[in-house]
Amino acid sequence: MEKQRRQFLTQLSSQLVGLGSLAAAPILSRAATSTADGHTKVENIRISREPNKTRLVFDLSGTVKHSLFALHSPERLVIDLKKTGLMNAGVLEELHSDQLKGIRTGVRNTHDLRIVLDLKSRVNPSSFLLEPKGANGYRLVIDVTEQSGKPRKPVAKKKNLRDVIVAIDAGHGGNDPGATGRLGTHEKNITLQIARRLKKIVDGTRGMKAELIRSSDRFMRLRERIKRAHELDADLMISIHADSFPDKRARGASVYALSVSGATSESARLLAEKENRVDMLFGDVDLNHPDQMVRQVLLDLSLTGTIESSLDIGDEVLKELGRVGRVHKKKVQQAGFAVLKAPNIPAILLETAFISNPKEERKLRSSAHQNKLAKAILRGANDYFARKAPPGTWLSESQAHYVVKKGDTLAAIGDHYRLPVSHIRTRNSLRTDQLRVGSKLYIPMS
């Protein structure tokens, strides 16, 4: 169901993007008119090509303030020039290279020029401004260098199946200590310790890779955390916290997913941010479509689907947390936490225990309990991905299903598939080697 919906979304958004670029065509000619009001003009654009690098030189009538940033899937480089116009859009047609598919321009904020380079692959961009020299005036130089190494996106070939990426977000940090327990324990330290332990065991699990959103004691804004998860192409974001309540008897773990109202207000907010609209790309949903209604529908669909997945993962993790400690609420809670608002990335927030409860505070400080928590979280994630690994991942492709028959032992099944028992155990989050007849095992194949 989820997969179909995502495919539908992908198709829909790619159709819409197609329409979007057609609709954007008239903007080009508007940008092409030169500015007669003393603003800087781009007089010419020159290109030079090397095997792994393309250099664009913008000849300018004066100095310019510029900024650039990259967007992914599809790969683009966006260059913004303050108070600048383009003299002659004709030059754009010539600008192709091994790295450069094409170049588009548009007007921003009435008098700024936005240049979008459509790229063939991920690049390392750099830019610098040259002062006038000899016959040359001001020049802005943009270099795009091909990134070596393999692409991180899914690859169809069996050999290149990617890992499921888990972004681990240690709550708080730096000058934001989070809650502080009666023994003086800061939430920010506990969350980072658990995050590190979790990363270690996720990285030790075949087909999975963990990345820490915050790896040191530093302050990070919530939106920055979401942005990081996007940059990582995360398949799941887990935000780790510890709860606090005035009554020190409050206890147990809770799991949160984003609420629909939180998602709806977030999509409204994003769409209201006209300024950044063109820059917004959330996974397979491209929000460049000129029709506000269509954008809203795309974003809502995406957010609702993401919430479904988040609740599903949250259920699995809560189940596992219940095995290693108390649970505060028996169901996954929903709230409008900002850190959960990453469209297209299922996300859960874990309140691992009450740091305001001295008993639980002591537990949270113990490395043994931290390890138990980390293992429980991994088992929960594992149980989810065993059913719903994203297409193109090793987990989704490289496994067989085996239904346990009477008399089976884990050792015998391992022998049969020529696999270490430990691989089967990890893959199926098995705590003991006891098997239940009729249950399904995932068999990892390489």
Ligand SMILES: [Zn+2]
């Ligand atoms: Zn917190």
